[in-house]
Amino acid sequence: MSGKYFETRPATFVDARTHFPEGKHAWNFEQHGFCYIQRPAYDFEEHALQDRKRVDTEFGPKVCEAVRQAVGAKQAFWMSHQRRAEGAGFAERPALGFSHADYGPEYEDHVRTVLTTRYGLPEEEARTCGLCLVNLWAPVENPAFRKPLALLDGSTVDMNKDTVPWILHPSLDNGYGYYQEAMGQGQHARPQSERVPQAAKDAPALAPLYSKQHRWVFLPDMTPEEAVVFKQYDFRKCAACKATFHSAIPDPFHNNWKECPGRQSIECRVILTFDPEPASKL
Template sequence: MATSIEKSSPYTLSTNTMPATLIQPSFVSASLHFFSPPSDGSSPFVDISVPELKRNYEEKTHVVQIENLRGNESSVSLDTAGFQFYNEPAKHKSFKNDEEIKREYYPESIELIKKLTGASRVVLFDHTTRRRRPGVSGADPSNRQPAAMVHGDQTARAARNRVLRHLPESESGELLKHRYQIINLWRPISHPAYDWPLALADYRSVDAEKGLTPVAFFHPGREENRETMGVSYNPALKFKYLRGMTPDEIVLIKCYDSKDDGSVSIMTPHTAFEDPTTPADALFRESIELRALVFYDD
């Protein structure tokens, strides 16, 4: 299975800058925001159904070293680190209309996920486009901004509920007897993502027993509530990123895996972060993430 990515690219930072084949730093130091549990011992929650985002937990900021995997992309994979990079230009290019995205981008992405995972079935249930605009609230569902706190997208209960919600009862029961995953397919759109890129924690450095906390997530217009995973700071966490990802490059991010026997990664803590090496004329980040239910026959 090929995972390497060519270094050369036709994309540029802006209309008058050098191509995205700049000298690459091996590591960067950056501030990341981590979950800190409620001081009163109550169950943590975040509520974006109200005009102002409400939550009962705090966040703590720590400066961490983040390794740039440019040129060493094949050192990580879905089942080892919990994420995997790949070069696959999209046929769909505009990413401006939700119905066009579903009609044109979904089918090619389903085939890509199948190719990279060996899954027998892939169901895309959601997507989010993010166009960073300084000063815009990240809680505004019509202007989704990069998520700047280390988190996991799903818990085991939330993942199971996703299957039950998006598939008919006649199918879900049998599918839940086999291995299933939730995987995000993340791609920059329009231009390279030098601005506020993704940092991903290698699952092999995650203390799943102590560092992960389910967080209730209340969302407007949803009958059922979600759970996400709060990630506490641990100096052992090893964060990676791929500097200057282009629209031809994707990263698969494992959000959940029902194969919990310890042989594979089961989730990936991740966050957007402010890269101190971002070129001054880099365009604001624009990206799309697809969320997929991924099923296997075994």
């Protein structure tokens, strides 16, 4: 991945349901970088046969409104979604087993541009609004018994010391539909100026360096009725937590369950806007 590599280190994971007396709802979007919510109701088709455009047009607005309300944003704009599955085939992608975020600070100008060119936000509002990229992640069809999603508590991360940039190789298809054009295999229908930022492709994303101070969190046997909203990157200067690093992890509790269903999940990427931040006093 462009000269970078990932190393394996031992880590302890806390149970999001029991770590705090208040349960899973004690995890706070602004403080920890993520929060658990009820997944918007939607009748998904069989995972491998999902109609991508139907998900965009029917599930997308529900996700945007649920995320907007959960974190107190002013507006929410649907970017894209991906399916993941064990033994993934066409149109699905395997769970990723390395710690990462999909975006980083260098994406800000691109995101502000597409707010106007793609979503029709007035230029002044797009230029001055508070801005954050988020994911909503949820299991589909059955609980995430195996390979649940783990999240790094942002309150335990020093962004100045604990992070490193990373970027995908140009030849790697990241699922946005722009790959064929990049490889000289035809022209994408959407103009360049209206395309959503490609994760870890249009600019460097961030990954965490190892630290004993880090607290990793996961929700065991997370159900399709549950969802987690987490920060990909928060561009607001006031943000205490800037990014939520995440990874699929093995859950050894189910090692002896031979017929344990494989993980199937959906991840939805959303742009959030907030009121402009107050001007800093000199």
